[in-house]
Amino acid sequence: MSQYSVSPTGERFQLPGTEDYSIEFEHLKRLALEQRDLGREIVVVMGLGFVGAVMAAVVADTENKEGKPTKFVIGMQRPSSRSYWKTPLLNRGISPVSSEDPEVSSIINRCANEKKTLTATYTYDALKLADVIVVDVQCDYLKESLGNVREGRADMAALEESLEIIGRNIDPHALVLIETTVAPGTTEQVAYPIIKKMFLKRGLRNDPLVAHSFERVMPGENYVSSIRDFWRVCSGVNEEATRRVVKFLNEVINTEKFPLTVLDRPIESETTKIVENSFRATLLAFLDEWSLFAERNGVDLLKVIQAIKVRPTHSNIIFPGPGIGGYCLPKDGGLGLWAYRHIHGFEDDIFKITPLAININDTRSLHVAQLTRDALRNMGRPIASAEILVLGASYREDVGDTRYSGSELIVRRLTEMGAELRIHDPYVLHWWEFEKQDEYPASSHSLKRFFRGQEKLKDLRVEQNLEKALHGIDSILFAVRHKHYLDLHPDEVVRNAGGPLAVIDCFGILDDAKIKRYFELGCEVKGLGRGHVKRIKDQVRAEREQPNKLNELNKLK
Numbered sequence: 001m002s003q004y005s006v007s008p009t010g011e012r013f014q015l016p017g018t019e020d021y022s023i024e025f026e027h028l029k030r031l032a033l034e035q036r037d038l039g040r041e042i043v044v045v046m047g048l049g050f051v052g053a054v055m056a057a058v059v060a061d062t063e064n065k066e067g068k069p070t071k072f073v074i075g076m077q078r079p080s081s082r083s084y085w086k087t088p089l090l091n092r093g094i095s096p097v098s099s100e101d102p103e104v105s106s107i108i109n110r111c112a113n114e115k116k117t118l119t120a121t122y123t124y125d126a127l128k129l130a131d132v133i134v135v136d137v138q139c140d141y142l143k144e145s146l147g148n149v150r151e152g153r154a155d156m157a158a159l160e161e162s163l164e165i166i167g168r169n170i171d172p173h174a175l176v177l178i179e180t181t182v183a184p185g186t187t188e189q190v191a192y193p194i195i196k197k198m199f200l201k202r203g204l205r206n207d208p209l210v211a212h213s214f215e216r217v218m219p220g221e222n223y224v225s226s227i228r229d230f231w232r233v234c235s236g237v238n239e240e241a242t243r244r245v246v247k248f249l250n251e252v253i254n255t256e257k258f259p260l261t262v263l264d265r266p267i268e269s270e271t272t273k274i275v276e277n278s279f280r281a282t283l284l285a286f287l288d289e290w291s292l293f294a295e296r297n298g299v300d301l302l303k304v305i306q307a308i309k310v311r312p313t314h315s316n317i318i319f320p321g322p323g324i325g326g327y328c329l330p331k332d333g334g335l336g337l338w339a340y341r342h343i344h345g346f347e348d349d350i351f352k353i354t355p356l357a358i359n360i361n362d363t364r365s366l367h368v369a370q371l372t373r374d375a376l377r378n379m380g381r382p383i384a385s386a387e388i389l390v391l392g393a394s395y396r397e398d399v400g401d402t403r404y405s406g407s408e409l410i411v412r413r414l415t416e417m418g419a420e421l422r423i424h425d426p427y428v429l430h431w432w433e434f435e436k437q438d439e440y441p442a443s444s445h446s447l448k449r450f451f452r453g454q455e456k457l458k459d460l461r462v463e464q465n466l467e468k469a470l471h472g473i474d475s476i477l478f479a480v481r482h483k484h485y486l487d488l489h490p491d492e493v494v495r496n497a498g499g500p501l502a503v504i505d506c507f508g509i510l511d512d513a514k515i516k517r518y519f520e521l522g523c524e525v526k527g528l529g530r531g532h533v534k535r536i537k538d539q540v541r542a543e544r545e546q547p548n549k550l551n552e553l554n555k556l557k
């Protein structure tokens, strides 16, 4: 195993050695003692990922009515070579997660360096000092095949390991708040028994105080606010756990403006999360078939959606881009299916819509490769060895989060078909899904395994200079609605590309005037759900032929 952990910017950190642990714990004990003297509660946040790092800062920023901090937070991150770097960075007041929200950097810097209410550590001994433990480790859903969520399973390893460590170390009166999105039933039927067993091994007869309250955090410009200033749902395994979780959330979250919903049992809080994300996934999947209908029957799905949206009852209808992506929507429904059988022991199969929606969303982007192939073919160019530029690597507009983005599948399928890919994204410096495809998102879990000929994608780098990226391309794919792409003018694209090209609109980015202009410039245009482009093409052709007809008539005179 490597002795170093390397941060995304390339800084190397030596992993702690055996002798470091006792020194680190002594340091934390001293800090905790000082902080308790100041009347502050000690909160350990376990897992400093996308959610945990920012949640830790939100808790550390908590103040009472007199403006005095009331919590001291110890962020706890396991010291693996993959993740250890997050600990020293956070201790310097630098966010381990990059975000478009400037408040992420400022709140972490403020709490770590000015208020001194936030520190980070690698030792599990920190748990011994906690009044509250917030669990923000991952619980993935591993899919065995592409487009069939039923062939998969919840990966409980990190969560179960964390819970055992918690049970081994915590004060029995501490509150354990699980924020991880889990398979419904986990808090009562997995977490509680694991901690209880560990307590018994320690000779403790206490009832563990375990609660669940999931995160609704949204990447983007309001990242911090989406944790702090947003509605929360919670529930505890017993009365005391519920009382404690309500008290804690009322202290750290803006529940005055965004009141808490307290449910009777944790399975209800867990199910709320899974149902709300499955609902959203279903809404998106629903339009996939109508998108194909639109393409084949001269309909612009975008205009159809705008026409429907005016009805207040239908205002949340959404145009699905090239796949859905993000960390949550592709996996959360799977956790529900898995729980039904593997936690609750049912043999029958009650789920139809939830898995279907995920399967549709997981494969929707593959259709983009077909559109690209057809557009190039119409221009007499083969897809093999065509130079194709994908605009946007992330899963949604104006964020740098690339997890399970539709663009990844587009790149993989087109590569399989022999094309040469380029990528531009103003928010993404490294597309780890490719650069580190043998180990990211975890070893042997890369989507690479579903495609052939993927080795060269290790060398794919995200181009930041759009002009350079455009140079000499055969095709351009508008994959994400980043603001940088909305006003890109066809003349500029064609000029920089050096001639006509195949233009694929995956996200309703081009208006009719731009589509028309691309055709006038000799390009071919296709788009997901945009069947009306053929009409625009015919119109441009007719306008082109019109002067010729006039000339012929003049000659006959």
Ligand SMILES: NC(=O)c1ccc[n+]([C@@H]2O[C@H](COP(=O)([O-])OP(=O)(O)OC[C@H]3O[C@@H](n4cnc5c(N)ncnc54)[C@H](O)[C@@H]3O)[C@@H](O)[C@H]2O)c1
Pocket: 046, 047, 048, 049, 050, 051, 052, 076, 077, 078, 083, 136, 137, 138, 139, 158, 159, 161, 162, 165, 179, 180, 181, 182, 215, 216, 217, 218, 219, 327, 328
């Ligand atoms: N990212 C989002 O946008 C989002 C939104 C809502 C909910 N969630 C949910 O929040 C949870 C966390 O997601 P995330 O995006 O922060 O995941 P992540 O993978 O970014 O972070 C998890 C962190 O936990 C650490 N970890 C694992 N085991 C550990 C252990 N034993 N001790 C200490 N640290 C450990 C990992 O090294 C990693 O740093 C998930 O359940 C996710 O579904 C995420």
